[in-house]
Amino acid sequence: MMELFDAPADQAPSPESSRVPPRKRRLWIFRASGILTLWIPLLLVALGGFFFLSTGYGYRAITRSYLNSHTMNEPLALLDADGNPLPPPSAKALAKTVPVRGPYIVIDRVHNRLRLYEDGKQILDAVVSAGAGSILEDPSGKRKWVFDTPTGRFFVKSKRENPTWTAPDWEYIESGEPMPRNYSDRVQEGMLGEYALDLGGGPTGYMIHGTLYTRLLGRNVSHGCIRVGRDDLRIIWKKAPVGTPVFMY
Amino acid sequence: MRRHPAFFLLLIPFALSVFAAGPSEPPFQAPVFPGRTGPEQARLALSNTFYLEISLGARELRICHSGVAIATYPLKSVTVGYPRLLWVPRHHLGEWIDDIWRDAHLDPAKVVQRLRIVPGDTSTTPTPEKPGVVPPTLSELTAVPQDYAIRCEDDRAVFLHLEGQVPGAVLQETADHPRWQDFLAALGFRESESIRVRATLSAEDGAAFFRSFPDGHPELLVLP
Numbered sequence: 001m002m003e004l005f006d007a008p009a010d011q012a013p014s015p016e017s018s019r020v021p022p023r024k025r026r027l028w029i030f031r032a033s034g035i036l037t038l039w040i041p042l043l044l045v046a047l048g049g050f051f052f053l054s055t056g057y058g059y060r061a062i063t064r065s066y067l068n069s070h071t072m073n074e075p076l077a078l079l080d081a082d083g084n085p086l087p088p089p090s091a092k093a094l095a096k097t098v099p100v101r102g103p104y105i106v107i108d109r110v111h112n113r114l115r116l117y118e119d120g121k122q123i124l125d126a127v128v129s130a131g132a133g134s135i136l137e138d139p140s141g142k143r144k145w146v147f148d149t150p151t152g153r154f155f156v157k158s159k160r161e162n163p164t165w166t167a168p169d170w171e172y173i174e175s176g177e178p179m180p181r182n183y184s185d186r187v188q189e190g191m192l193g194e195y196a197l198d199l200g201g202g203p204t205g206y207m208i209h210g211t212l213y214t215r216l217l218g219r220n221v222s223h224g225c226i227r228v229g230r231d232d233l234r235i236i237w238k239k240a241p242v243g244t245p246v247f248m249y
Numbered sequence: 250m251r252r253h254p255a256f257f258l259l260l261i262p263f264a265l266s267v268f269a270a271g272p273s274e275p276p277f278q279a280p281v282f283p284g285r286t287g288p289e290q291a292r293l294a295l296s297n298t299f300y301l302e303i304s305l306g307a308r309e310l311r312i313c314h315s316g317v318a319i320a321t322y323p324l325k326s327v328t329v330g331y332p333r334l335l336w337v338p339r340h341h342l343g344e345w346i347d348d349i350w351r352d353a354h355l356d357p358a359k360v361v362q363r364l365r366i367v368p369g370d371t372s373t374t375p376t377p378e379k380p381g382v383v384p385p386t387l388s389e390l391t392a393v394p395q396d397y398a399i400r401c402e403d404d405r406a407v408f409l410h411l412e413g414q415v416p417g418a419v420l421q422e423t424a425d426h427p428r429w430q431d432f433l434a435a436l437g438f439r440e441s442e443s444i445r446v447r448a449t450l451s452a453e454d455g456a457a458f459f460r461s462f463p464d465g466h467p468e469l470l471v472l473p
Contacts, residue, residue: 051335052432054333054334054335054336055333055334055335055431055432055435055436056332056333056428056431056432056434056435057330057331057332057333057431057435057445058330058331058333058336058338059328059329059330059331059447060328060329060331061326061327061328062305062327062328062329064306066329067305067306067346067473070342070343070344070345070346071285071344071346071347071473072285072344072345072346072347072348073285073344074285075285076285076286076288076289076348076349077288078288078289078292086292088288088291089288089291089292089294089295091279092279093295094279094280094291094294094295094316095278095279095280097294097295097315097316098280098294098315098316098317099315099316099317100278100280101278104317106317106319106320108320108461109387110386110387110388110391110457110460110461111388111457112386130387132364132384133361133363133364133387133390134363134364134365134366134384135363135364135365135366136365136366136368137365137368138368139368146363151299151463151464152297152299152314153297153314153315173368174366174368174369175369175371176368176369176370176371216383219383219384219386220384220385220386220387221383221384245315247314247315247317247319249299249312249314249319249320249461249463
């Protein structure tokens with residue numbers, strides 16, 4: 001603008017001379033308009049980013065010294081739902097419940113595995129077939145079955161050699177066959193392999209038993225029972241007496 | 250009071266029978282649950298329910314029942330997270346290890362896609378002779394996300410990240426980015442955890458744990 005005032009009076013200002021020189025026009029970012037339109041938003045973005053990075057969750061590794069300094073020390077009292085103190089569990093009850101000695105069976109129904117332990121040591125890892133988890137409804141709509149292997153703790157209640165299978169109603173509904181009139185017509189031989197270990201539970205009870213469908217071991221195909229291959233079943237039969245705890249998860 | 254000598258003669262058969270029978274029960278071996286949570290572990294062992302253990306020292310996650318760890322999942326790394334504002338912790342975590350966390354549940358929840366059997370349709374049923382159509386396994390019916398959390402009472406949580414390709418069905422996550430969620434939580438727009446344990450598992454172990462997570466909101470023991 002100074003150039004405009006320095007021009008002689010008789011000379012009319014030309015349109016070119018009224019323009020701002022390029023060198024000075026570049027500096028607009030340092031003037032008020034530049035600060036408002038560029039620097040303040042940039043500063044706000046930077047502050048926002050700084051705030052974003054500094055906020056949220058910080059993490060630290062759990063080392064041995066961290067464990068020592070953050071472990072609770074005051075004794076933990078057993079309380080009931082109303083906050084009243086409870087007596088400590090009896091050692092005898094614990095000895096009966098916790099299988100410290102002897103055999104126990106663990107069944108992973110998701111991955112179709114059966115593991116047999118003796119005195120806390122694994123002695124068998126077998127591929128089995130657990131429940132398919134499928135749903136069957138009676139066409140009349142009155143009854144419904146979910147073919148899940150149950151979860152929780154069970155016990156071997158009884159053991160049977162050359163067991164027979166009494167087909168329940170769902171077997172006939174699933175296959176679309178007519179329901180037999182006589183009970184004896186439901187009894188089938190050879191379906192459960194050489195041995196069956198009864199676990200109880202459910203209306204008809206669950207079993208660990210053999211199978212004709214050895215090709216399907218490792219798949220979820222059963223109606224809730226645990227199907228085991230012949231050689232593994234022989235080991236289970238030998239090592240798991242009546243009363244053996246069976247954990248299914 | 251003096252007794253007749255014949256009275257003691259009567260006691261002889263009884264005493265003999267006691268000696269002959271020996272001890273009525275074999276000496277039992279009581280399990281020991283040491284540490285601060287020992288009484289709770291003993292109570293849980295007798296409760297006939299599933300419960301969980303996370304051992305920070307041994308770096309293991311366990312599914313337990315009746316005092317037995319029936320499944321163990323090794324953790325590759327464990328860290329603890331604390332909510333912070335301008336890099337300053339919002340509250341002091343204090344002592345939090347060797348405690349029991351209640352009401353554990355998965356986030357997102359586990360969903361099993363169940364198949365319905367068509368009565369009378371034997372076209373897909375396997376027989377000893379023909380394979381039929383092999384139904385999917387529970388691993389294929391239960392989708393697992395790459396990241397999930399075990400949430401407990403009092404806003405405590407264990408965040409689990411699965412390293413690698415999840416086997417079986419994968420649950421695609423649609424939620425916001427975790428960093429953005431943490432930012433909103435720090436500002437009070439979302440619920441934040443008072444303690445957040447973050448652990449990494451292999452995809453196989455993490456998926457197996459998710460699919461086997463016990464129903465019924467089990468209790469979680471956080472062990473040193």
